[in-house]
Amino acid sequence: MRLDTDPYLARYAARVRGMSASEIRALFAVASRPEVVSFAGGMPATSALDMEAVEQVAAQVIRDHGATALQYGGGQGRAELREQLATVMHHEGIPGHADDLVVTVGGQQALELVARCFIDPGDVVLAEGPTYVGGIGALVANQAEVRHVPMDADGMQIDALEEALAVLEREGRQAKYVYTIPNHQNPAGVSMSVERRHRLAALAETHDLMVLEDNPYGLLDFEGRTWPSLRSMIPERVIYVGTMSKTFAPGVRTGWVAAPRPVRDKLVLLREAADLCPSNLTQMIVETWLTTQPWREQIKRFTNVYRERSEVMLAALDRAMPAEVAWTAPQGAFYVWLTVPPGIDTSDLLAKAIASRVAYVPGRGFYGDGTGGDQMRLCFSYPPTERIDEGVDRLGELLHTELELVRAVFGDTTPPLRARSSQRGGSVGG
Amino acid sequence: MSEPDRLSPTNVAVLCGGISLEREVSLRSGGRIADALADRGHHVTRVDVDAALITTLEQGGFDVAVLALHGSAGEDGTIQSLLELLGLPYTGPDVLASSLAWNKPIAQGLYARAGLAVPQSVGLSQQAFREMGATAAVDRIARALGSPLVVKPATGGSSLGLSIVEDPAAIPQAIVGAFSYADTVLIERFVAGTEVAVTVLDGEALPAVEIQPKEGAYDFAARYTAGATEFHAPARLDASTLEACTRTALTAYGAIGARHVSRADMIVDAAGTPWLLEIDTCPGMTGTSLVPLAAEAAQLPFAALCERLVACALRDAQDQS
Numbered sequence: 001m002r003l004d005t006d007p008y009l010a011r012y013a014a015r016v017r018g019m020s021a022s023e024i025r026a027l028f029a030v031a032s033r034p035e036v037v038s039f040a041g042g043m044p045a046t047s048a049l050d051m052e053a054v055e056q057v058a059a060q061v062i063r064d065h066g067a068t069a070l071q072y073g074g075g076q077g078r079a080e081l082r083e084q085l086a087t088v089m090h091h092e093g094i095p096g097h098a099d100d101l102v103v104t105v106g107g108q109q110a111l112e113l114v115a116r117c118f119i120d121p122g123d124v125v126l127a128e129g130p131t132y133v134g135g136i137g138a139l140v141a142n143q144a145e146v147r148h149v150p151m152d153a154d155g156m157q158i159d160a161l162e163e164a165l166a167v168l169e170r171e172g173r174q175a176k177y178v179y180t181i182p183n184h185q186n187p188a189g190v191s192m193s194v195e196r197r198h199r200l201a202a203l204a205e206t207h208d209l210m211v212l213e214d215n216p217y218g219l220l221d222f223e224g225r226t227w228p229s230l231r232s233m234i235p236e237r238v239i240y241v242g243t244m245s246k247t248f249a250p251g252v253r254t255g256w257v258a259a260p261r262p263v264r265d266k267l268v269l270l271r272e273a274a275d276l277c278p279s280n281l282t283q284m285i286v287e288t289w290l291t292t293q294p295w296r297e298q299i300k301r302f303t304n305v306y307r308e309r310s311e312v313m314l315a316a317l318d319r320a321m322p323a324e325v326a327w328t329a330p331q332g333a334f335y336v337w338l339t340v341p342p343g344i345d346t347s348d349l350l351a352k353a354i355a356s357r358v359a360y361v362p363g364r365g366f367y368g369d370g371t372g373g374d375q376m377r378l379c380f381s382y383p384p385t386e387r388i389d390e391g392v393d394r395l396g397e398l399l400h401t402e403l404e405l406v407r408a409v410f411g412d413t414t415p416p417l418r419a420r421s422s423q424r425g426g427s428v429g430g
Numbered sequence: 431m432s433e434p435d436r437l438s439p440t441n442v443a444v445l446c447g448g449i450s451l452e453r454e455v456s457l458r459s460g461g462r463i464a465d466a467l468a469d470r471g472h473h474v475t476r477v478d479v480d481a482a483l484i485t486t487l488e489q490g491g492f493d494v495a496v497l498a499l500h501g502s503a504g505e506d507g508t509i510q511s512l513l514e515l516l517g518l519p520y521t522g523p524d525v526l527a528s529s530l531a532w533n534k535p536i537a538q539g540l541y542a543r544a545g546l547a548v549p550q551s552v553g554l555s556q557q558a559f560r561e562m563g564a565t566a567a568v569d570r571i572a573r574a575l576g577s578p579l580v581v582k583p584a585t586g587g588s589s590l591g592l593s594i595v596e597d598p599a600a601i602p603q604a605i606v607g608a609f610s611y612a613d614t615v616l617i618e619r620f621v622a623g624t625e626v627a628v629t630v631l632d633g634e635a636l637p638a639v640e641i642q643p644k645e646g647a648y649d650f651a652a653r654y655t656a657g658a659t660e661f662h663a664p665a666r667l668d669a670s671t672l673e674a675c676t677r678t679a680l681t682a683y684g685a686i687g688a689r690h691v692s693r694a695d696m697i698v699d700a701a702g703t704p705w706l707l708e709i710d711t712c713p714g715m716t717g718t719s720l721v722p723l724a725a726e727a728a729q730l731p732f733a734a735l736c737e738r739l740v741a742c743a744l745r746d747a748q749d750q751s
Binding site: 001002003004005006008009019020021022023025026027029030033035036343344345348349350351352354355402404405406408409410411413 | 449450451452453454455457480556559560564565566590591599602603605606607609610611639650651653654655656657658659660661662663664717718723726727
């Protein structure tokens with residue numbers, strides 16, 4: 001007798017067949033336990049919000065506009081909110097009109113809608129390597145082929161992008177778009193230099209490229225600096241994604257996409273097919289937050305928290321890490337990207353880390369091609385500073401011991417780097 | 431196997447979760463057991479094992495604890511010791527049987543003594559590498575065991591940390607990886623053949639389940655993604671081979687002194703010899719797990735299987751007192 005554990009298998013669409021259970025995701029079930037210092041999830045410090053103000057805002061929405069807030073709304077999102085979101089863009093020096101915008105359920109829905117709008121199975125998207133797990137997830141779920149462009153301290157290497165474009169040309173193919181997180185990139189923690197932004201914009205023109213500019217962290221610079229956006233350089237080639245998750249709260253699930261009009265129209269139709277409309281309730285909470293509260297001050301309060309936590313983490317890393325370990329020094333947002341010496345595999349090491357009560361995200365999750373086994377992402381945005389010290393100490397001790405073990409096991413041979421098959425369809429927050 | 435008489439309503443604590451690396455699988459097993467027992471009219475509490483465990487159990491007024499704790503504390507005898515101390519009846523093998531099965535090198539020695547075929551293996555501790563230069567012996571081990579070979583942690587389940595290594599140059603990396611899950615690694619001869627799991631339920635073998643992953647090895651993804659693996663029960667083997675598999679499972683169950691339930695994982699080679707890999711004393715009970723599949727093949731619905739385990743625990747506790 002044949003026993004079926006999934007009697008629906010033959011009925012599934014091709015795009016979900018590759019989706020499978022992952023041991024890394026299973027390990028995160030332990031990482032969420034309070035005993036573990038988790039540098040894994042990219043979670044904003046929502047406790048730094050003025051909760052009394054949030055309470056007033058929410059109460060006001062229900063009291064004054066309850067019937068509307070609890071009603072269906074339009075697929076593009078409320079015009080009043082879009083006006084406010086355009087103001088948030090202007091605060092960062094990014095051009096945009098309310099009418100260009102579609103309100104989405106977090107930035108993630110925007111990434112998914114854009115993928116659904118442009119990707120046929122097998123289409124190529126060029127993305128930074130490493131890049132956001134959820135960005136890869138949206139692409140893989142739509143059967144895109146993700147090709148990575150390496151990064152350095154100045155962001156995506158434009159020479160490498162040119163090479164990747166040349167390879168595609170030789171194959172007689174064209175990238176559907178270039179996916180980039182130019183500001184305080186997740187997970188690398190670096191920003192694209194101004195010079196490279198101009199080069200990318202110029203390449204987009206000469207190669208007839210579209211660019212997906214994902215900007216969750218642009219307002220979280222520790223010094224309050226802002227960067228010129230790609231949208232301001234080549235507006236007709238850029239689809240821009242913003243979110244209130246980091247400047248207000250991820251719990252309101254409010255993001256947006258700004259796109260050239262014909263694309264915007266398609267995105268509205270796609271979103272109506274997916275979930276009809278965004279929640280009026282949370283839209284009105286965000287709208288009221290932005291019109292009645294000092295939201296710019298709140299962003300400063302957030303960045304002060306993140307700057308302090310990043311300083312504590314960087315100091316702890318200096319103190320605790322073996323000399324062979326390298327990491328990036330973020331100027332904003334949430335992340336430190338850490339590279340370990342050959343022989344240590346960060347996917348394997350996660351089990352030991354969790355046993356030592358500290359968690360991170362192994363590097364492989366940020367690549368679609370199985371590379372990144374010698375890297376990990378540390379997120380400092382959520383744990384309080386004393387927990388950061390504790391967690392980095394545990395991780396440092398672990399890496400010291402692991403290095404000794406690697407030397408003992410490998411003897412004189414040089415450990416090679418190992419690639420693995422990609423993990424598909426996974427998302428680990430942030 | 432027919433359904434036993436319905437069990438009278440019982441106050442059950444399903445122990446699951448905890449801080450083990452197999453926490454997620456354990457929560458899935460535990461959730462499924464809890465739902466099934468609740469549907470049968472029992473009073474069920476899910477207990478996620480944490481520092482408050484003893485208080486929770488002392489104050490809960492439970493009749494019995496169902497163990498769905500995978501990984502070290504649930505399977506190495508730790509939780510069993512605590513439950514003995516509290517005098518709370520529990521499902522599955524006792525302290526000694528659990529700790530024997532948990533340590534693969536010890537367990538394999540016992541199985542071999544009982545006359546079972548066990549793949550040749552070498553256990554190496556971290557200490558052996560750090561202080562005794564074991565690296566120098568790896569080539570020798572590789573030559574002795576042939577290629578490919580299996581590198582795995584000496585304790586633990588769900589094939590976490592397990593690699594099948596073809597290229598001898600990749601052995602050190604596989605060893606370092608396995609050390610992430612245990613202080614000792616086993617380097618084992620690879621047996622090619624049919625993967626078979628035999629569940630022993632209260633001293634009686636259920637139909638052997640054949641495991642055939644649709645792609646690659648029976649790894650974590652193949653274990654816990656519904657539909658990723660094809661199962662056949664009984665395994666598509668001739669009668670005498672099936673009989674040998676059953677005998678192997680029952681002998682191993684006896685060798686460690688198991689009770690209530692255990693699952694024997696083996697590989698049947700081309701000559702029809704079942705090579706015993708390990709006994710799992712707290713086997714998975716998820717929707718893709720082998721013990722529930724074996725029970726299904728024996729016409730024993732999942733809820734009845736859970737009740738049967740509860741009944742075993744209550745019976746044995748009564749026998750003792």
